[in-house]
Amino acid sequence: MSCITCNSTTTPTMKDFQSKNIFTWCTNCGNYGIHTAIRRALVSKKISACNTLTCFDIGCNGNGSDKIGGYNFHGLHGRSIPLAVGAEMANRKITVIAFGGDGGTLGEGIGHLVHAVRGNYNITFVLHNNLNYGLTKGQASVTTKKNMKMNSSPDGTNSELLHPARFVLSLESTFVARSFSGDVKHMSKVFEQALDHKGFSFVEILQSCPTYNKETPHEWYMDRVYDVETIDGYDNSNRELALKTAQDQEERIAIGVLYQDKKSVPQIDRQLNRNGAMGTKIETEPYEETRQYDISKLLEKFR
Amino acid sequence: MNFKNRFVVKVVGESGQGVNSIGEVLAKALKDNGLFIFGYREYPSLIKGGDASYQIDINNQEIKSSSAQCDVLMCLVRSSFKKYLTSVRKNGSIIHSVVKLTLTPEEEFFVKENKINIEFIPAKDIAIELGGKRIMSNTIMLGAIWQIFGLEIRKMEDNIKEIFSKKPDVIEINLKCLNAGFNYDLSKLQRPKLEIRQTENFKDDLLMSGNHAISLGAIAAGVRVFYAYPMTPSSSILSYLSSVYHETGMIVKQIEDEISVANMAIGSMHMGARTMIATSGGGFDLMTEAVSLTGITETPFVCVIAQRPGPGTGLPTWTSASDLNLAIYSGHGEYTKCVIAAHDIASCYTVTQQAFNIAEKYQIPVIILTEKQIAESIFQVDKMPQDIPIERHILEGEELKNITSLDRYKNTESGVSPRWLPGSCDAVFDANSDEHLSDGSLTEDAFPAKEIYQKRIRKEEYLLKDLPEPEVFGSQDPDISFVGWGSVKNTMLDVMDILNERGKKKIAYLHYEYVYPLKIGVFQNFAKNAKKLVLIENNATGQLGNLITSKTGVLFKNRLMKFDGRPFFLEDIIEYIESEE
Numbered sequence: 001m002s003c004i005t006c007n008s009t010t011t012p013t014m015k016d017f018q019s020k021n022i023f024t025w026c027t028n029c030g031n032y033g034i035h036t037a038i039r040r041a042l043v044s045k046k047i048s049a050c051n052t053l054t055c056f057d058i059g060c061n062g063n064g065s066d067k068i069g070g071y072n073f074h075g076l077h078g079r080s081i082p083l084a085v086g087a088e089m090a091n092r093k094i095t096v097i098a099f100g101g102d103g104g105t106l107g108e109g110i111g112h113l114v115h116a117v118r119g120n121y122n123i124t125f126v127l128h129n130n131l132n133y134g135l136t137k138g139q140a141s142v143t144t145k146k147n148m149k150m151n152s153s154p155d156g157t158n159s160e161l162l163h164p165a166r167f168v169l170s171l172e173s174t175f176v177a178r179s180f181s182g183d184v185k186h187m188s189k190v191f192e193q194a195l196d197h198k199g200f201s202f203v204e205i206l207q208s209c210p211t212y213n214k215e216t217p218h219e220w221y222m223d224r225v226y227d228v229e230t231i232d233g234y235d236n237s238n239r240e241l242a243l244k245t246a247q248d249q250e251e252r253i254a255i256g257v258l259y260q261d262k263k264s265v266p267q268i269d270r271q272l273n274r275n276g277a278m279g280t281k282i283e284t285e286p287y288e289e290t291r292q293y294d295i296s297k298l299l300e301k302f303r
Numbered sequence: 304m305n306f307k308n309r310f311v312v313k314v315v316g317e318s319g320q321g322v323n324s325i326g327e328v329l330a331k332a333l334k335d336n337g338l339f340i341f342g343y344r345e346y347p348s349l350i351k352g353g354d355a356s357y358q359i360d361i362n363n364q365e366i367k368s369s370s371a372q373c374d375v376l377m378c379l380v381r382s383s384f385k386k387y388l389t390s391v392r393k394n395g396s397i398i399h400s401v402v403k404l405t406l407t408p409e410e411e412f413f414v415k416e417n418k419i420n421i422e423f424i425p426a427k428d429i430a431i432e433l434g435g436k437r438i439m440s441n442t443i444m445l446g447a448i449w450q451i452f453g454l455e456i457r458k459m460e461d462n463i464k465e466i467f468s469k470k471p472d473v474i475e476i477n478l479k480c481l482n483a484g485f486n487y488d489l490s491k492l493q494r495p496k497l498e499i500r501q502t503e504n505f506k507d508d509l510l511m512s513g514n515h516a517i518s519l520g521a522i523a524a525g526v527r528v529f530y531a532y533p534m535t536p537s538s539s540i541l542s543y544l545s546s547v548y549h550e551t552g553m554i555v556k557q558i559e560d561e562i563s564v565a566n567m568a569i570g571s572m573h574m575g576a577r578t579m580i581a582t583s584g585g586g587f588d589l590m591t592e593a594v595s596l597t598g599i600t601e602t603p604f605v606c607v608i609a610q611r612p613g614p615g616t617g618l619p620t621w622t623s624a625s626d627l628n629l630a631i632y633s634g635h636g637e638y639t640k641c642v643i644a645a646h647d648i649a650s651c652y653t654v655t656q657q658a659f660n661i662a663e664k665y666q667i668p669v670i671i672l673t674e675k676q677i678a679e680s681i682f683q684v685d686k687m688p689q690d691i692p693i694e695r696h697i698l699e700g701e702e703l704k705n706i707t708s709l710d711r712y713k714n715t716e717s718g719v720s721p722r723w724l725p726g727s728c729d730a731v732f733d734a735n736s737d738e739h740l741s742d743g744s745l746t747e748d749a750f751p752a753k754e755i756y757q758k759r760i761r762k763e764e765y766l767l768k769d770l771p772e773p774e775v776f777g778s779q780d781p782d783i784s785f786v787g788w789g790s791v792k793n794t795m796l797d798v799m800d801i802l803n804e805r806g807k808k809k810i811a812y813l814h815y816e817y818v819y820p821l822k823i824g825v826f827q828n829f830a831k832n833a834k835k836l837v838l839i840e841n842n843a844t845g846q847l848g849n850l851i852t853s854k855t856g857v858l859f860k861n862r863l864m865k866f867d868g869r870p871f872f873l874e875d876i877i878e879y880i881e882s883e884e
Contacts, residue, residue, distance in 0.1 A: 021744050053725050055570070058736070065733050066744040071725035072733040073573060074743075075566065076596050082563040086570020086578070087725075089528060089554055094574065094726050112566075115559040273548045273555075282552050287575035287724065289552075290525035292693055298519060298547055299687065302509040 014039055016049040017069035024063055028218070030130060030181025030207035031064055037179075037187035038097065038126070039068065044188065045195050047095045055084040057109075059101035060135045060209075061128040078109025085121040091287045092268055095195065096123045103133040106142035106162055113202075117171045120199040122266035124191070127164055127202070130209035131216065138212030148215070164204045165246040165258060169239060174199040174264035176242065177257045180206040180225055182218035186255065193257055199264035206253070227256040236260050304372070304874050305392065306801050310495035311370050312448060313358040315387045316379030319351035321441045325377075326357025327681075328445060328466065332459050333361055333452070334508050334683055337499040342510075342681030343369040343870070348535070348619040354383045363498035364800075367647055367682060367793035371872035374495065377448050379441075385410070393417045396492040398447055400426035400440055420492050429483050435476045442477045446484025453494055456485050508685050509648075513677035514539040516648040516687075517607055520655030521579045522547075523690050528554045528571045528578040530564045535619050536675035537581040537609035561586040565593030565606070572603050573734060575697060575724040577659055581607035584626040585616070587670075591633040594668050598638030598759065600734040601712065601720070603662035607655075607671045609678040610789075612868050621868030622675035624789045624841035630670040631819045631850070639665065639718070639762040641770075642819035644672040646792045649688045650816060651677065656691040661769070664696050665762050666722055672818075674841065676790040676870040698723040706730045708742040714754055718761035763820050770817040772825040781811035783880060784833035786826070786859070788815040788847050791839050794871040798880075801873065808880055815847060823855050830857045835883070837861040841870065 017039040025031045042052060052070035056062040058077035065074035071094075075083040084098035105113055105127055116125070132150060133139040140150040140157040143164060147156035168176050175197040179187045187205065194201035206225075208218045228234045228245060231254075235241060242259035269275050274282040282289075312329070316322045323344065330342045341360045347353035360369050372392040378384045378399040388410055391397060397419060404423065406414065414421065424447055426440035433439075442463070449459050463481055467474045511519075518540050521529065531541040545555040558564045564580050571578040582590065587608050597604040608630060612623035630642045641661050645651040651673065658669040698706060698721050706721060711732040713720045720741070723730065733743030738752045746752060776792075777799050785795060795812045802810060813829045815821075830836055838848040838859035843866040848859040863879050865871055 019744075050728050050731055051726060053574075062737075063745070065735060065737075066739070069731060071731045072735070072743070073570070073600070074733060074735040074737060075569070076592055076736060079562065079566045079593070082558075082566035083570040085563075086528075086530075086567030086572075087574045088570075089556075089567070090571040090574035090576035090578070091724075091726060111559060112563055115563065271554060274552055279549055280552075285576075286527035286554060286571070289527045290575075290577045290693065290695065292690060293522050293525060293551070295519045295523050295687070298522070298550065299509060302511045302515065303507055 010048070011046060012043050012048045014043055017042060019067045019069055021066045023067055025060060026211050028208065028210040029060070030205065030209065031061055031128065033181045033184045034126065034128065034187060034205055034207070035064055035068055037184045038191055040184070040188040041191035041195060042095070044192055047195070051094055053084070053087050053094050053096045055080045055087065055096065055098040057100040057104040059104055059133070061099045061101050063135070078104035078107065079112065080104070081109060081112040081116045081125060084123045084125070085116055085119070088121055088123050089268065089286065091285045092122060093285060097126065098123055099126045099128060102127065102129045102131065102143045102164070103141045106164060113168070114171060116200050117168060117173045117202070119267045120174055120264060122199055122268060124194040124201040124203065127204045128207050129164060129204050130207040130213055132209060132212045134209050134212055145215070163249065166243055168202045169243050169246060169259055173202055173259065174261040175201040175257070176259045177202070178204045178206065178246070178255045180221045180255060181208055182222055186227070190257065197260065197264065199266045221253065224251065224253045225255045226252060228254050228258060229256055237262065304877065306370065306873065307804060308363050308498060309366070309370065310361045310497065311358065311373040312361070312375045312377065313356055313373035313387065313390060314377045315354060315356040315383035317351070317383065318346050318349060318353045318355040320379055321438070322355045322357050322379065325441055325445055326359060328462055329448065330359055330510055330681055332449070332462050333359065334510055335462070335506050336454050336458055337505045338497060339363065339365050340681070340683050341366045341368060344679055346620050354386045356387065361497065363500060365683065366797050368797045369870065369872055371874040374493065375448065375451060377444055379444065388413060391417065391419050394419070394493060396420045396422070398422050398424060398444070398489065398492070400424050400444060422489050422492060424484065424487055426484070430480055433476065433479050433483060435480055439477060439480045442480040443484035446481040447487055447489060450485045450487070450489055451492060451494060452497060456482065504685070508683050509687070510681055510683055511648060512539065512679050512681055513645065513648065513651045513673050514609070514679065515543055516651035517645070517655050517671070517673070518543045519687065520652040522551055522553070524577065524656040524659045525693055526553065526577045526579045526659070528576045530556050530558045530567050530578070530580050531582065532558055532561050532564055532586060534583045534586045536611055536678040537583050537607060539679065540581045540607065561589040562593065565590035568604060569593060569597060569602050573725065579605050579607065581609065583609050583611050584613050584629055587626070587629060587633065594640070595634030595636055596736050597668045598634060598636060598640070599736055599738070601666035601759065602734065603666055604668040605658045605662050605671065606668070607673065610672060610674045612866065618868040620675070622790070622841065622870050623866065623868065624674050625843070625846065625866065627672065627788070627818065627846040630672055633670070638759050639667045639766060640819070641665070641667060641669045641766060642672065643669065644788045644816060644818050646677060646790055646816070648682045648684045653688050653691060654816065660691065660694040661766070664694060665719055665766050667762060667766070672789065674790050674870070696722060699727070703727055703730065708732050710741070711743060712739065712741040712755060714741065714758050717765040718758045719765070767820045767822065770820070770822060772822045773813050773815045775811060775813050775825065775829055777811040778809035780809060781834065782808045783810050783835050783837055783883065784829060785810065785812045785837050785839050786848070786851070787812065787839040788818055789841060790870055791841060794873060794876055795839070798873055798876045801877065802880065808883070810880065818847065819850070821850055821854050823851070826851060827855060830855070835861060837863055839863045839871070839876070842866050
């Protein structure tokens with residue numbers, strides 16, 4: 001894609017998405033792989049850094065906001081989705097990706113996730129699911145396994161856990177995928193498909209947390225994951241099948257694009273006052289439409 | 304209290320009975336006949352039942368406030384009769400359609416004592432006799448009230464035809480009903496002496512609410528995105544903007560909650576689309592973390608707070624000016640913000656446009672305060688004020704040539720750094736809610752953290768220089784000097800007109816429209832020359848007064864506060880002034 005301001009068509013490289021800032025994550029943190037995979041996917045899709053906006057949650061993933069090239073917005077805890085959605089509404093020429101942890105997304109900000117799915121806003125959302133609150137030192141999150149002893153729950157958590165992929169599949173989602181942070185190549189492939197999807201792309205990354213989640217390191221996932229593409233005749237347009245396939249998070253864990261609605265219509269194309277369905281089609285983006293508007297015609301109704 | 308040239312009609316009934324429709328038709332007809340009106344609505348927070356009222360104050364010149372009492376009460380239901388009886392002036396009249404109305408001894412006493420004339424119109428029976436439906440009794444009552452004004456029926460007929468233009472089959476019967484009411488014998492009732500304007504263009508006058516003016520101001524200012532979660536009394540901005548979005552092409556979207564609304568607005572503004580949001584105090588409470596985010600990321604942000612009384616759910620459909628502190632002190636941490644309080648149509652229209660220029664020039668949050676009294680009352684104006692030229696201060700094209708990432712939050716004298724939009728070439732940056740260096744990269748080091756913190760706060764000095772001083776109205780040598788903000792001004796200026804004619808006390812009023820950061824020069828002079836300084840606010844604690852005191856040391860010993868959900872009526876201020884020694 002060419003740059004929207006200078007129209008340059010230089011092919012983006014991995015270097016464009018690098019940052020001068022030094023990573024501050026723990027050794028073996030799943031975030032390294034996720035960042036690399038996102039960069040690879042953007043480069044592979046030929047999306048330039050200046051046409052990218054990444055929106056970050058507060059948490060370990062959010063500390064990566066200044067460690068990736070392109071435009072970034074490090075927002076509030078649990079609110080990266082509405083921030084990204086707002087950006088997308090204003091300018092859909094920019095590729096908008098939002099990141100969130102299991103704490104922010106499924107705890108504090110779960111409402112945003114639900115409504116972003118309903119609205120089918122055209123963004124890619126990456127859930128960093130490391131099964132705990134890392135940055136505040138290992139408290140239980142919504143996805144922490146039951147009875148797991150955590151900081152602040154010394155006798156183990158006693159609430160039922162939430163299953164992210166099944167939760168999102170249970171809504172009228174249009175794209176649900178899963179991958180794991182130990183496989184950069186797989187993640188890149190999934191991200192590419194998520195970027196291609198027109199609508200809200202939900203990608204759950206099963207992420208290792210070497211410091212606070214010793215139970216499920218990369219090796220644990222490695223032994224269990226398999227791509228749905230390896231299932232003979234897997235039809236990822238079948239929501240019921242996807243729900244069933246996503247169920248197991250313990251023994252054999254399905255990854256890849258679990259579900260996709262290929263006929264998905266993103267939110268911005270549902271705006272009947274702009275999409276030409278009921279009059280003139282507006283070709284510009286809201287960000288370039290600000291000018292003095294004459295209200296005299298509208299005043300007639302007040303006379 | 305009687306006021307020269309002012310005549311007041313109040314329509315009361317059950318919420319959902321059509322009180323509002325009668326009020327609107329009447330207001331428009333009076334305007335079209337060369338009169339000035341101000342429409343004030345009271346209604347409960349429910350859809351059907353409970354008492355609602357639509358009061359129209361009528362004058363021969365522009366007015367922007369209400370009297371506490373009316374000359375004619377038009378009553379559609381028994382419960383409203385009881386509730387609003389005491390709002391009728393001495394020698395006033397009541398027209399009602401309540402079948403078999405019997406008065407309690409107290410009501411009887413009040414009516415006699417105040418020599419109130421009561422006339423019953425069997426409106427429902429007449430409507431059915433004429434072959435209409437019960438609901439058409441409203442049209443009969445409308446005809447009856449029109450009779451009192453002594454104006455031509457033809458003009459009201461034109462309005463009826465217009466209203467029902469989409470249902471032509473009911474026009475004829477409604478006209479019959481209108482005439483039946485108009486010809487009903489009400490000769491015993493008092494008639495107003497109305498002075499009709501002799502100018503030609505009064506039909507072009509506009510009738511609109513403050514929320515309409517804010518919406519139109521936003522459209523004029525190039526706002527292209529509006530998000531909101533419904534909350535009285537801000538909701539009619541959402542409904543108006545969506546009602547015209549085919550004409551404007553604006554993205555108007557109802558969102559799931561105020562937290563999303565605020566964060567989405569930040570996302571859209573960050574990308575460069577002028578975005579407005581509107582709510583009331585409770586909704587704004589939910590937004591305050593996002594307001595703080597705009598502080599550190601220096602994202603322009605404009606939010607309207609249409610105030611109503613709190614705390615909690617408070618009085619959801621009533622008025623108040625008690626969220627000034629909320630606006631000024633919203634969001635954790637310290638950063639520059641601007642709070643503007645609108646008061647009438649011109650003000651709502653203009654400050655909405657100014658708010659965007661200020662927000663974009665200084666890259667700060669701007670909060671526009673209105674009150675239910677402003678947001679939902681009906682004002683009459685002859686025209687809209689001049690548009691404010693759009694100023695965006697966004698670098699583009701050649702201006703971006705030598706820009707690097709490190710310029711985005713560059714330390715400058717004014718504290719304002721260059722701003723450009725994502726999508727512009729190469730000079731990418733991080734809008735970081737963590738403390739950061741000039742390209743947005745995270746830092747926890749003392750020196751740069753302090754430097755950028757000061758930079759953001761320093762903007763306030765420059766903003767303060769840019770803002771207009773408060774305006775002073777009335778006497779140069781006043782006996783009483785009032786200081787206030789918001790809808791208070793509307794009542795105060797109407798009071799001054801009335802008192803000028805009576806010629807007793809000399810009054811001055813200092814009005815803050817741009818409230819925060821606070822300009823103090825003009826106020827200090829005003830206070831120095833005041834024989835008696837009085838703070839007047841639609842809240843209990845004197846929020847503006849306390850702010851002024853904190854900045855100037857001037858104490859307000861005299862305070863006229865109102866916090867019962869009602870606006871200041873003319874009588875509230877006149878009685879205060881006339882009771883003074």
